[in-house]
Amino acid sequence: SNMIKVAVVGGEGIGPEVTDQSHRILKWFSARRGVPVSLREAQYGLIPYLATGKVLPDDTVEAMEEADAILWGATGGPETTEVPAAARKAGSLLSLRSKYDLYANLRPIVASPALADSAPLKASVLKDVDFIIIRELTSGIYFGEPRGIETLPDGQRRGFNTQQYTTSQIRRVARTAFELARTRKGRVCSVDKANVLETSVLWREEVTALHQAEFSDVELTHLYVDNAAMQIVRAPSQFDVMVTCNIFGDILSDCAAMASGSLGMLPSVSLGPPDRLGRRKALYEPVHGSAPDIAGKGIANPLGSILSVAMMLRITLNRPDDAVLLEKAVDAALAGGARTADIAEPGARKLSTQEMGDAVLNAL
Amino acid sequence: SNMIKVAVVGGEGIGPEVTDQSHRILKWFSARRGVPVSLREAQYGLIPYLATGKVLPDDTVEAMEEADAILWGATGGPETTEVPAAARKAGSLLSLRSKYDLYANLRPIVASPALADSAPLKASVLKDVDFIIIRELTSGIYFGEPRGIETLPDGQRRGFNTQQYTTSQIRRVARTAFELARTRKGRVCSVDKANVLETSVLWREEVTALHQAEFSDVELTHLYVDNAAMQIVRAPSQFDVMVTCNIFGDILSDCAAMASGSLGMLPSVSLGPPDRLGRRKALYEPVHGSAPDIAGKGIANPLGSILSVAMMLRITLNRPDDAVLLEKAVDAALAGGARTADIAEPGARKLSTQEMGDAVLNAL
Ligand SMILES: CC(C)[C@H](C(=O)O)[C@@H](O)C(=O)O
Ligand SMILES: CC(C)[C@H](C(=O)O)[C@@H](O)C(=O)O
Numbered sequence: 001s002n003m004i005k006v007a008v009v010g011g012e013g014i015g016p017e018v019t020d021q022s023h024r025i026l027k028w029f030s031a032r033r034g035v036p037v038s039l040r041e042a043q044y045g046l047i048p049y050l051a052t053g054k055v056l057p058d059d060t061v062e063a064m065e066e067a068d069a070i071l072w073g074a075t076g077g078p079e080t081t082e083v084p085a086a087a088r089k090a091g092s093l094l095s096l097r098s099k100y101d102l103y104a105n106l107r108p109i110v111a112s113p114a115l116a117d118s119a120p121l122k123a124s125v126l127k128d129v130d131f132i133i134i135r136e137l138t139s140g141i142y143f144g145e146p147r148g149i150e151t152l153p154d155g156q157r158r159g160f161n162t163q164q165y166t167t168s169q170i171r172r173v174a175r176t177a178f179e180l181a182r183t184r185k186g187r188v189c190s191v192d193k194a195n196v197l198e199t200s201v202l203w204r205e206e207v208t209a210l211h212q213a214e215f216s217d218v219e220l221t222h223l224y225v226d227n228a229a230m231q232i233v234r235a236p237s238q239f240d241v242m243v244t245c246n247i248f249g250d251i252l253s254d255c256a257a258m259a260s261g262s263l264g265m266l267p268s269v270s271l272g273p274p275d276r277l278g279r280r281k282a283l284y285e286p287v288h289g290s291a292p293d294i295a296g297k298g299i300a301n302p303l304g305s306i307l308s309v310a311m312m313l314r315i316t317l318n319r320p321d322d323a324v325l326l327e328k329a330v331d332a333a334l335a336g337g338a339r340t341a342d343i344a345e346p347g348a349r350k351l352s353t354q355e356m357g358d359a360v361l362n363a364l
Numbered sequence: 365s366n367m368i369k370v371a372v373v374g375g376e377g378i379g380p381e382v383t384d385q386s387h388r389i390l391k392w393f394s395a396r397r398g399v400p401v402s403l404r405e406a407q408y409g410l411i412p413y414l415a416t417g418k419v420l421p422d423d424t425v426e427a428m429e430e431a432d433a434i435l436w437g438a439t440g441g442p443e444t445t446e447v448p449a450a451a452r453k454a455g456s457l458l459s460l461r462s463k464y465d466l467y468a469n470l471r472p473i474v475a476s477p478a479l480a481d482s483a484p485l486k487a488s489v490l491k492d493v494d495f496i497i498i499r500e501l502t503s504g505i506y507f508g509e510p511r512g513i514e515t516l517p518d519g520q521r522r523g524f525n526t527q528q529y530t531t532s533q534i535r536r537v538a539r540t541a542f543e544l545a546r547t548r549k550g551r552v553c554s555v556d557k558a559n560v561l562e563t564s565v566l567w568r569e570e571v572t573a574l575h576q577a578e579f580s581d582v583e584l585t586h587l588y589v590d591n592a593a594m595q596i597v598r599a600p601s602q603f604d605v606m607v608t609c610n611i612f613g614d615i616l617s618d619c620a621a622m623a624s625g626s627l628g629m630l631p632s633v634s635l636g637p638p639d640r641l642g643r644r645k646a647l648y649e650p651v652h653g654s655a656p657d658i659a660g661k662g663i664a665n666p667l668g669s670i671l672s673v674a675m676m677l678r679i680t681l682n683r684p685d686d687a688v689l690l691e692k693a694v695d696a697a698l699a700g701g702a703r704t705a706d707i708a709e710p711g712a713r714k715l716s717t718q719e720m721g722d723a724v725l726n727a728l
Contacts, residue, residue, distance in 0.1 A: 120489040120598050120599070121597070122486055141505075141527060147561075149565065152530070156530050156532060157530065157566055158529070158530045159529050159566030161528075161562055162525070162526060162527075163524065163526075163527060166522045166523075167521050168520060193614075197505065199525050201513065201523065202513050202521055206521075225614070226614045226618035229619040230618040230621050230627065233484055233485070250557075251589055252593075254591060255594060255619050257594050258594060263594065
């Protein structure tokens with residue numbers, strides 16, 4: 001069939017609350033715009049753990065296995081002590097990224113004019129900010145071996161981790177960056193620390209070689225990671241597509257979050273390798289975490305999850321017009337003054353998670 | 365004698381220009397305030413390389429060896445192709461940090477009210493920003509072994525680096541942080557990635573153990589590095605002393621640079637282990653690099669280097685009143701409108717490097 005299979009996994013903390021809203025939005029596109037999705041809800045976290053002994057029960061594994069796209073909420077983090085570490089690790093986000101080989105993590109940073117007042121950066125600095133960070137997600141220091149903590153002969157302890165990249169790991173994520181740049185402003189900035197690290201020397205050589213061989217129409221520049229962090233704060237509008245390794249991407253994308261007003265606004269997708277038809281398994285999720293401090297209160301910002309649906313419309317569902325429709329609806333809701341607590345100016349009326357979902361649906 | 369020995373090494377790029385100004389300032393404190401320094405100038409870089417085959421000639425090594433403090437300018441970076449890589453590496457900043465065991469790198473971030481208009485962050489966000497990042501400087505992924513690039517059986521290449529820390533490496537830099545916090549607002553924030561890396565798990569355990577054993581009067585908190593990057597942009601005034609590993613400190617301090625208006629304003633010191641009397645070998649340098657694009661033009665901002673002299677007055681020379689005197693003179697010069705090109709509003713008159721030095725001397 002032509003139906004695209006989507007697994008909806010709210011997860012823990014504020015995950016289920018925000019995913020409820022993005023789920024409603026996705027159903028609206030299915031019902032009103034004929035977007036051919038078949039939705040399957042599945043559970044993750046403490047609740048299935050208590051019932052089955054697994055945070056990721058077999059039913060959820062099956063739903064994710066068969067899905068073209070996963071709409072993911074959030075996972076609990078170390079605060080959730082009810083689940084033993086081993087059970088949590090077995091079904092962790094890191095293990096899922098690895099299992100589905102979701103090596104290309106795309107994090108768009110777009111500054112909303114409506115939020116310029118509540119952002120820490122000046123409106124003049126936020127002007128024209130529209131870039132995407134592509135973070136390599138299944139290798140680097142997150143997964144490198146050997147790793148551990150050992151006791152030395154003198155009784156001291158030593159912790160060690162391995163940063164590592166191979167030619168093909170670098171080239172495939174760089175390819176994603178170059179291909180994306182061709183659909184945008186045609187510029188890729190590759191970020192490394194080639195003045196210190198051999199992994200970065202190889203990174204730079206391989207990105208450069210792929211560029212010369214296949215993408216010389218795209219403009220390629222290189223920045224050291226320290227300078228990149230500074231430039232993201234100083235003048236974020238200079239960037240189009242930025243590509244970097246796992247740990248640098250983790251840090252830089254949070255650093256860039258403030259160039260969009262609020263972490264709560266940021267969507268993301270993690271893409272696996274393309275199949276024969278160019279289709280890639282995709283996990284869509286807001287950049288924010290499970291925020292246990294506000295979980296269950298109904299006050300979380302659902303826009304990160306809702307904008308992840310816009311990314312799904314554009315990438316997995318190949319419906320760019322619908323993606324723009326949804327992004328415009330979010331802009332309109334914000335321009336109309338809709339604010340959850342995290343983006344509200346002092347004294348402004350604060351919408352609940354559900355009311356923000358309503359505001360976007362009304363604007364559609 | 366009671367004379368404190370200072371080696372003055374301007375280095376390359378804009379290094380000599382900015383160091384000329386901080387050198388003048390240091391001589392002023394010697395002549396007018398009786399600060400007991402004995403100054404020895406020494407060369408570094410292309411010029412001694414052409415004469416002796418070494419970027420760090422024997423005379424400079426001797427001057428640095430005998431010095432209590434080194435006033436350092438900048439080194440050329442990879443752009444300077446006239447010096448072969450091996451010769452450059454033999455005398456590199458990394459090798460000096462390692463040779464003198466300068467493990468604690470202190471980078472103060474202070475927002476100047478006079479510069480709030482030209483900073484990318486809002487004045488409200490910059491209010492009350494006054495913190496210090498302590499970066500571990502002689503271990504971590506910068507120096508860990510094994511490292512390299514190997515060719516795999518299938519012809520692919522693989523780059524690898526080792527992030528590593530031992531108990532004592534963590535504890536000694538954490539000690540510097542706790543001791544410094546006692547002289548300030550009494551708060552330490554330790555930054556790691558303990559939800560992913562074993563090195564960070566050990567880091568957190570050892571910082572916590574030292575805190576409990578000897579510094580429970582200091583407030584200790586922990587942040588993940590991605591969150592720390594975001595908080596530095598979002599609300600930098602929350603921090604007092606931040607301590608972290610080599611690579612995270614490299615990235616976070618550049619990220620924080622924008623909270624002070626300009627990279628050109630930032631001073632730093634790298635401290636070695638204390639001797640019996642608590643004295644520590646110290647290398648003072650501006651955070652900025654050699655900026656080859658503007659070298660020789662006389663337009664670089666000397667305040668990073670001049671404020672490094674203020675740090676020297678406070679730490680090596682134990683003259684806190686003189687340190688404050690100099691910091692106030694810099695504030696007064698800025699408040700009086702003195703601006704080099706990097707911090708000038710459009711249309712404002714731009715001072716040369718020398719004129720900025722004059723402005724600070726006039727304010728003294
Ligand atoms: C929770 C953590 C393991 C994760 C990461 O570091 O990848 C998170 O920070 C993220 O960015 O998705
Ligand atoms: C030039 C480079 C090796 C150096 C570093 O990464 O330590 C620089 O960025 C710094 O921060 O002093």
